[in-house]
Amino acid sequence: MSALTPPTDMPTPTTDKITQAAMETIYLCKFRVSMDGEWLCLRELDDISLTPDPEPTHEDPNYLMANERMNLMNMAKLSIKGLIESALNLGRTLDSDYAPLQQFFVVMEHCLKHGLKAKKTFLGQNKSFWGPLELVEKLVPEAAEITASVKDLPGLKTPVGRGRAWLRLALMQKKLSEYMKALINKKELLSEFYEPNALMMEEEGAIIAGLLVGLNVIDANFCMKGEDLDSQVGVIDFSMYLKDGNSSKGSEGDGQITAILDQKNYVEELNRHLNATVNNLQAKVDALEKSNTKLTEELAVANNRIITLQEEMERVKEESSYILESNRKGPKQDRASEGQALSEARKHLKEETQLRLDVEKELEIQISMRQEMELAMKMLEKDVCEKQDALVSLRQQLDDLRALKHELAFKLQSSDLGVKQKSELNSRLEEKTNQMAATIKQLEQSEKDLVKQAKTLNSAANKLIPKHH
Incomplete structure (x- = not known):
């Protein structure tokens, strides 16, 4: 009877119920999204309590890198387990269009990029995980075949594209x-490419390499020639790891809504970081536009200076011609002074010519810098467009989460109403049961009285019968 009591009279859900709801909310795992200061963490529910985490007292880079490694390791667990189970249920060879497989490669790319040392160039910092993957052929001879195949592919133009092709061929x-384990065991070689606290340099990388053993049970087949691996956008689709709320129970609604809110906060935080990145890129574009304007003005000044020097050179040539003509026609006594003037004019012409060459060289340098700045602006604009597309996708996921939250709230409200109706019906049934029990007791008492009366009548009848005889 107590199980049908309305939820309005129940106490606050216990930690066990919240834990159970959170465990059913995220697909194929026992992880929970939590806030740790300004960073988002995926943690196993067996390893943490659901009480709020204390705020960090400092912004230690090692502390932040540890959180990033934990996030990437947990996402790798989700991706690998989901890929294996979905592939076994599918029962066929996987291709490049299979969504869980695409997300697995995106997660692996993020893991390999974590803590990479940046190579500074004129266009900015360049981070590529192709460099560490090239080392594998020195550690495992069997990897030389796929490394050579990647280098021979005609459509790959960037190191990122070659690294993506290498991952697909290795799978x-x-x-x-096997390749990842051999690479992780050589920390002295990896230190050239990674920071000391990068994922590949810590124990999280060894854990991920161990998890990759399970992928040997699936079969995959990719066609590299028709795939554009250079320009793909590596954005993790978190909606693949969020469980639909249709199978949730009404009695666990509070815990599920809490977990959904945690996931919504995670997506909103990711959205905020993307907005900050877009703003930074926009600021860089504005700075490049100002620099381009300044270079254009300097180019115009240089052109004007070249025109002035050309006019000066023409004037000097005319003066030289006039002096030579005067030397032919004038008296011999004036030739010494005119020769001195001619030598000075030639010296001046030589200086002006050298100055012109320097200006032309500077102009070429300015033109080259302008072309490089234009190329950098185009790349930044492309990056901004990719970030905006990812932002639109994340906003759509956020809208879906909000709709799911409203649906769960409506189901919880309907469940509360049904429980209340059942409680009222139960109360009426108990009242009728009590009435029937009282009636039964009365009937039993009446039956006893009738039995007594029957016995009395029988004894009286037995006494009367001998008298008549």
């Missing part, structure tokens, strides 16, 4: 786990 070869 097809079912040697990805």
Whole structure:
């Protein structure tokens, strides 16, 4: 009877119920999204309590890098487990269009990029994980085949595209786990490419390499020639790891809404970081536009200076011609002074010519810098467009989460109403049961009285019968 009591009279859900609801909310895992200061963490529910985490007292870079490694390791667990189970249920060879497989490669790319040392160029900092992957052929001779195949592919123009192709070929070869383990065991070689606290340099990288062994049970087949691996956008689709709320129970609604809100906060925080990145890129574009304007003005000044020097050179040539003509026609006594003037004119012409060459060289340098700045602006504009597309996708996911939240709230309200109706019905049934019990007791008492009366009548009848005889 107590189980049908309306939820309005129940106490606050216990930690066990919240834990159970959170465990059912995220697909294929036992992880929970939590806030740790300004950073987002995916943690296993067995390893943490659901009480709020204390705020960090400092912004230690090692502390932040540890959180990033934990996030990437947990996302790798989700991606690998989901890929294996969905592939086994599918029962066929996977291709490049299979969504869980695409997300697995995106997660692996983020893991390999974590803590990479940036190579500074004129266009900015360049981070590529192709460099560490090239080392594998020195550690495992079997990897030389796929490295050579990647280098021979005609459509790949960037190191990122070659690294993505290498991951796909290694998965097809079912040697990805072996290659990653061999690479992680050589920390002295990896230190050239990674920071000391990067994922590949810590124990999280060894854990991910161990998880990759499970991928040997699936078969994959990719066509590299028709795929554009250079320009793909590596954005993790978190909606693949969020569970639909249709299978949730009404009695666990509070815990599920809490977990959904945690996931919504995670997406909103990611959205905020993307907005900040877009703003930074926009500021860089504005700075480049100002620099381009300044270079254009300097180019115009240089052109004007070249025109002035050309006019001066023409004037000097005319003066030289006039002096030579005067030397032919004038008396011999004036030739010494005119020769001195001619030598001075030639010296002046030589200086002006050298100055012109310097200006032309500077102009070429300015033109080259302007072309490089224009190329950098185009790349930044492309990056901004990619970030905006990712932002639109994340906003759509946020809208879906809000709709799911409203649906759960409506189901919880309907469940509360049904429980209240059942409680009222139960109360009426208990009242009728009590009435029937009282009636039964009365009937039993009446039956006893009738039995007594029957016995009395029988004894009286037995006494009367002998008298008549």
